[in-house]
Amino acid sequence: MTKARTPRERKAQRPDVELPALGPVGMLRWAWRQLTKMSTALVLLLLLAIAAVPGSLFPQRVQDPDEVAGYIRANPTLGPWLDRLQLFDVYSSYWFSAIYLLLFISLVGCVIPRAVQHFKAWRSKPPRTPQRISRLPQYRKVMLGGRDGAAGPTPTEAVEQAAAALKKRGYRVQPQDLGSAAPSVAAERGMIKEVGNILFHVALLAVLISVAIGSLFGYKGQKIVVEGESFVNTLVDYDSFNPGTNFNPDSLNPFSVQLTSFEATFNRDTSDPEHYGQPTDFNADLTVREGPGEQPQDVHLAVNKPLNVDGTKVYLVGNGYAPVVRVKDGEGKVAYEGPVVTVPSDSVYTSSLTLKVPDAQPDQLGFAGLLLPTAVSQEGQIPKSVDPALNNPALLLSSFSGDLGLDSGQPQNVYVLDTQHLTELNSLSSGNGPLLLDGQHRTAQLPGGKGSVEFLDVKRYVGLDIHSDPGRIPAFISFLVAFAGLIMSLFIARRRAWVRATETEDANGARCTVLEYGLLARGEDHRLGAEAEKLTGLWTSLWEDRGVREYHLNSSDKA
Secondary structure (H helix, E strand, O other): OOOOOOHHHHHHHOOOOOOOOOHHHHHHHHHHHHHOOHHHHHHHHHHHHHHOOHHHHOOOOOOOHHHHHHHHHHOOOHHHHHHHOOOOOHHHOHHHHHHHHHHHHHHHHHHHHHHHHHHHHHHOOOOOOOOOHHHOOEEEEEEEOOHHHOOOOOHHHHHHHHHHHHHHOOOEEEEEOOOOOOOEEEEEEOOHHHHHHHHHHHHHHHHHHHHHHHHHHOEEEEEEEEOOOEEEOOHHHOOEEEEOOOOOHHHOOOOEEEEEEEEEEEOOOOOOHHHOOOEEEEEEEEEEEOOOOOOOEEEEEEOOEOEEEOOEEEEEEEEEEEEEEEEEOOOOOEEEEEEOOOEEOOOOOOEEEEEEEOOOOOOEEEEEEEEEOEEEOOOOOOOEEOOOOOOEOEEEEEEEEEOOOHHHOOOOOOOOOOOOOEEEEEOOOOOOOOEEEOOOOOEEEEHHHOEEEEEEEEEEEEEEEEEEOOOHHHHHHHHHHHHHHHHHHHHOOOEEEEEEEEEEEOOOOOEEEEEEEEEEEOOOOOOHHHHHHHHHHHHHHHOOOOOOOEEEEOOOOOO
16 A cells, blocks of 8 residues: 655655756846846946046046156056056046946936837826726715706716816826716826936936047146247147047147236235235236137136137136246356246245256256245345235245256156256355345356356246036036936826716705716825815816715825
């Protein structure tokens, strides 16, 4: 006799269920669905933000190749590995581009199917009236009867008038079963809510495209312009230039600017000694030509008021003093004459000066020192500046002779003088002392017959920041569209309403019509009850001239 098996034993003997293999097409379909999820797009957006962090931690080759080369030399072990990982070319690296491209594909895969689906839903009719309206979250009932025994509206009349009223409130309506014993109307509104959601995502795509256009074809550059001098928008005229990845030099706007004058306003309120002498305003007067042969235009440039030349913006970002000096070499020839840009170091515009004179003979000359706008001297002390205005300008210089190293091929900082291979002529530590040039002593001779230096004048200079971003305006427009789409998706409610009318008799046996209606929200809608109350008031006012025999609410606040 065979022993009966227990359910556990029978289950254990069943063969394991084998899942079918997806195959290449199935794997591709699964990968596409995972990539086009909104959660995946959010993760990729976060990864893109994280991937951009190394661009601010390490020097970038597109901005300053010399600094990158110096970093690699200073870090011979770590530097080459960072270069292999493209951390010096973050924004054009394969891994940053891959994340950017995947984010773009993910958003496209999210938006297009949703847009197609919503287009179909927009064209479709509202769903049919449910059999049990009373189960809807918001449900009301109105009994309509005539005054003084007069007959009330028929169910068809009540439904037609309800449909007209709903249409005025922005619902798209679909009457159903007109002429039957229980005619109804289905209504829906708020379809534009999903339009706002789609607009938001499309605008986000446009922002990504605009940023990519700006980083590929835009550029940034800096230029220092001294009073009376000009800047032409060409590559050779920039002090520093940061091009986009696919920048074309032929795309530079052929404009030019000349600095006519610059004025700095300082605080002269003696009742506020703490802020006395601090700058309060900067203004530059420029002469602009938008192209060769164009008429010059006088333009006023101020802080936060950039100049816009065909999409290229010129910002005023800095200023300072440029003393005009004349240097004669040991043979008595003028080896240099012109303004020297200085770098302010404090609130009274004490400015560091570096001048290299490679054309001097028989030895090259170098100078380093300070410009003091308002110099004050006390016996036994080094002169210092006490005010940023040019009340008593003076130069305090150390001089050197020898080989400046400019012919070695190695790039040098124009604001730093390398004295390693130079012979000191004048300085604070030498017996000759520093050179002091002011209003009374304009010229000083260099020791050993090396030449002379003459203090001629002081001019102002401005620092200009030139930006060209072809994706700036599209990005701004896309931002406005995204903001509008977000507002639409947040504050527009998508609702459905159904109204059904049936005929009955009141307590006196008179014919009347019962109008029942319910509302349903798509998603969270805390204003659905208020909408039901508005519809109730609408019905009451709509049939006021016909008379409302009985009026009550049922199930007005279901979860």
